Amino acid sequence: MKDIARRAGVSESAVSFALNDRPGVSPATRDRVRRVAEQLGWQPSAAARALSGEGSATVGLVLARPARTLGVESFFLRLVSSVQEVLAERRLGLLFQVVEDVAAECEVYRRWWAEHRVDGLLVVDPRHDDPRPELLDSLGLPAVIIGGLETGPTDTAVDYAAISQLRTDDAGAMASIVDHLHQLGHRRIVHIAGLPELAHTQRRTRSLRTAAAARGLTEVSSVSTDYSDTEGAAATRAVLAWGRPPTAIVYDNDVMAVAGLAVAAERGLAVPGDLAIVAWDDSVLCRSTHPGLTALVRDTSAFGRQAAGALLALLDGGAAVHVLDERPQLAPRGSTLAEPR
Template identity: 65%
Template sequence: MARRPTIKDIARRAGVSESAVSFALNGRPGVSEQTRARIRRVTEELGWQPNSAARALSGERSGAVGLVLARPAHTLGVESFFLQLVSGIQEVLSAERIALLFQVVEDIEAECAVHRRWWAERRVDGVLVVDPRTNDPRPELLAGLGLPAVLIGGYGGEGDGEGGDGGGGEGPSVSRVWADDTRAMTEVLDHLHGLGHRRIVHIAGLPGLAHTARRVAALRAEAERLGLPAGQVRSVPTDYSDTEGAAATRRVLAEPEPPTALVYDNDVMAVAGSAVAAELGIPVPGGLSIVAWDDSALCRVTHPRLTALVRDTAGFGRLAAEELLAVLAGGPPRARESELPRLEPRESTSPPPAAY
């Protein structure tokens, strides 16, 4: 195995002392410009890179940011959202030669423990936080540690119930980037209502997530505004997986008065629900309309193609990474809104059956 080059190797190759190499690499006076240039040329020839752990111990930045995901691991391999999100994050970080340290844990308590450990070890310069919870403990924890952070998906308004926003208009304690789930859900329900649907079920994601709570609340509020009976428009929680999405679909379609339209919180569950409808002999959209949250290739290659909410998820990741870099540069915590997801009607939605 090849040995990593050291400062001693650079000094030997350049014909200077180790202290001269240290001065040159750290931009300190004490060496001539000619010597500094020779030392830098040698470091490139040897492929030398600074030791991130040593830099952290000396008070310099680690050159890495962290991302912890507290979700069931089996849900990650089938959902495209996080892959697209991370690709956008990486696009920004790699341009700045910043590494992304990623870890999956079982729950929010374990995630908080990872954040404390990373802070104590100076492993990362800042963190990106996903899946905001209702009464989320993480913003307060990170603000208390002084660890720069950006909450991805956190609502930008006051009193959002996610914790750590300071309350009373004081502004967020950590930066956050967000999309307006409330307006997006309102657009979905208005589309289905306009087609004539009155029995609509929302196959939701994990309960306890702030964006799940917002979507559920938006569905209920818009149904009330439209004068729809409470029992005819409701939400059913799942874990985002195709297995639970299919099981929830099977349960609601077996009811005495089944829904004529289903809204799924991700593309994977929507495709699984479409397969269940086919298995039960229910035509889509003639007997059941389907809408997916977050468009993907799955929605576009399924037959019929699924009506979906379209947004630039990679762009969402880029916005989050850019905001974290701004915080690391000394910027204040702030809330930034990404583009509003837009509904793209396709072949999976139509008026309900005539018998309805």
């Protein structure tokens, strides 16, 4: 501040007013001070801002999943990159950490709050009876729950003063998949799902049963995995060994669907003649296989930008909101288009 004041020919208090957008200096003085500060390479200190109550200029994201599963799933890479794109426009940083479980995640939140490390949070993978929203509410940390909360079979949302919720229409998306497979003549459908404790896994599993019952289908089931290609392949081998194996399998992500396609090939099964395959999330993987994989298409980048925008709105003093994102659209490709044998 002394260096800037000396070069700009003003007092140190005028420098403080100018750099912190406070009244007390003229527009011409403010511009002169900022030009000098830029010439000197000055940047605001995040630590000093936090200690003075002005915020850390940082948003937090903690992921409680096995680290080994992250490198193979494209969804989170696209989500995080689009979030960062929005934050960069406001010169906000993204503090990211991977932990083993939700208890460890909660400890990270407490530590970040005590250290003034973040101004707000993006929270992923909501769970049934999730402890995180109440904790964040008690700490007064604004947050956006990506995926939406639920309290039970009624799927009723819970309101928190500074926590917005952004979710997708899992029930509608699953119904569109079951509709597609049913119209093709499939009557035995297996859903190879992700982690069973996640709210969206439970919604998809519940939606599968509901959609199947509405169409008179009795041979449908779900099998949980950790989202990895290894467990996806193992689950595929297991269900194909059943006495009445499925004629169609719905996978909760693209990686498991590609692994399932490989298992079908190793067993000599024709896709889609012997086995139809659907991936929940579309990606370049789904479009690069032969046959191409039928998949749910959604704009993950737009979803991430929407989540970041919702958090910025909270940080700017806006009210918490509940937002239902557009329903993913099913893109039929070669993995389902033929009639089952």
